[in-house]
Amino acid sequence: MICDNDRVMIYLDHAATTPMRPGVWEAMAPFAVDRFGNSSGAHEVSRKAKDALEESRERVAACLGARPMEIVFTSGGTEADNLALKGPVTGDRSLGVVTMATEHEAVLETTHFLHRLGHPTHVVGVSRDGGVDPDLVAGSMGPGTAVVSVMTVNNETGVVTDVAAVSAAVKRIDPSVLVHTDAVQAAACESLDVDRLGVDMLSLSGHKFGGPKGAGVLFVREGTRLEPVLHGGGQELGRRSGTHDVAGAVGLATALGMAVEDRSRFRSAVGGIRDDFEKRVMEGVEGVVVNGGAGPRSPHHLNLRIPDVRNQTLLLRLDQSGVAASAGSACQSGAAKVSHVLEAMGLSPDEARECVRFTFGWTTTQDEASEGVATLIDLVGELR
């Protein structure tokens, strides 16, 4: 439960962002105040900051089964995705990208941008359940394909893609093609060993697993040639310039360590709460459909289509009743918009406007979820 003044909220929007894990803020705080140094310097103040930064890099690398020099700190998941797609193709317009129709905007819009610049791009469709066919992805590659990007866990539906299978299919055809995965939604629940996944690049965002906002990571396999998106002082081995956000890196690394340690509990406990919520909705609401429900799915996402109930109405009523959920995708003003993910899964715009996303997180309790689902069932009854 989130308490803000006198208002108690049942927070079921953890895929949007989740509260910081205990101790993370405290671990970061010294680097905002006492240990304020610029990590690129030659004196004691600098060295203290640099030590913390490099230690964070080692901790992140260990969580991914990677080497420290393969970790690039960024300002978040969006920047990591931009670097992963633009970096390998910048400067050669014959090189391009293959990605999926259900990717996050950070990948899709970057792909569209590259297309406008004249790079060959291809966006591959998904099945009605949001499933990705590795051979279809591999078969969509052209002679110029330099990067294939497939997300690990979909942010709206929780559908899990077998990234290792996609990578294997791609590399069978052309081992030089780089495979990237946006794993922003996956850190809390999926094992992210980069060798097992067979990826060359992997994006993370700190605030999705209990770290700070404004901190992200791109894993870049050693030997991968990338043109930076941000040019400047040459930090991060020239792959990402800009004074380091040491506090952010420390926070991200601390939280990632906790999330990895908590992963099996998260899968069973949060997954159990989600399954119970889902079961009660299926029993209590007629005609409800779980989007992406047929295939493998993360333990903490639940995307529901509730026929005859418009999502913006339901979300307003849920908020008024103290339950925070989401439409899965929103525009800048906060208005719900028709989800490109659900459209790619074959839903009509009208059907997509009947979809609501509940996402559970490391703080979610069974009581909260029970109260949330009871409220949902009552409201749907009233609205119908």
Add this chain to the structure above:
Amino acid sequence: MRAMVAMSGGVDSSVAAALMREAGHDVIGVTLKLWSGPGGEAPTAGCCTLSDAEDARRVAAALDIPYYVLDYTEEFREGVVSVFIDDYAHGRTPNPCIECNRTVKFDRLLNGLDELGCDVLVTGHHARVRSGPDGWELHRGADMAKDQSYVLSMLTSPQLGRTRLPVGEMTKTEVRARAAELGLRTAAKAESMEICFVGRGDYRSFLDRHAPSMLRPGPVIDHTGEVLGAHGGVGGFTVGQRRGLGIAAGEPRYVVSIDATTATVVIGRREDLLVRTVELEGLSTVSGRPLSGRVEAQYRAHGAAMPATLGGGLLHFDEPQMAVAPGQTVAFYESDRVLGGAVIAATG
């Protein structure tokens, strides 16, 4: 009572929300997202821009009321933009703000009140709702110069019963003073004049994108049929318009009528614009009962109401009127009370 305040981001709806809160009601603020351009961009002008929504959100936060943006872009496109384009295509003078009030703001929100868990709809319009012997009535606002009862003339008594217009009792000066007193960021904000989905007064590029046929060149003629010049498309001409005709004549010339099917613009002298009788369509009354006989009729948002006689789908003005154009709304009054409204189908 739970009140839903339609917040445009302007000073009037900001103060309306504050007044409802002061009166002790449960208040939520909503802004309607009505339009986005072809690339999904927010409008840059008019009453529904992104910065307006931001102002509304900030005011709601200052008043400590929940605030939501509701997406009605589909309804707006179908109910307002397509009518706007269609009106232009038929040489009529479109009234998008009135259409928006009727088909989106009031119709949708009033019908949606129950599902949104609210009892009344509150807007910042300058007009007054009163209870009368035959049900709810609509009256002009206390500030005659800012009166907006004309744009609400299509509302019916049952709709008015679920509507509150708290700033209608105040002058605009009082509204601004109140906003300043409350420290609301919208206190000194300028009023919006543009049509929100056209943006920066750029009719031509809007029509070019959405209704290219209205940019078909054609002749400018006089009442005898003599061709006096040419134009680049009927879109953008309005009956009564004097500037931008591209005709050099000794005396002022005005657009008298527009024939979109032949892309013809007819111009004439001032007296050619005078109209005594108009044919009406879509007549609706506040009370729901038929209306005929003596009325005062207002056919412009900021014009005076003129004595007239209504009957048989026709309206006869006592005195000939200038620049009455098909497509415009006419509101009927008895003194300050709105009796109903209609749209001008044709002039004769």
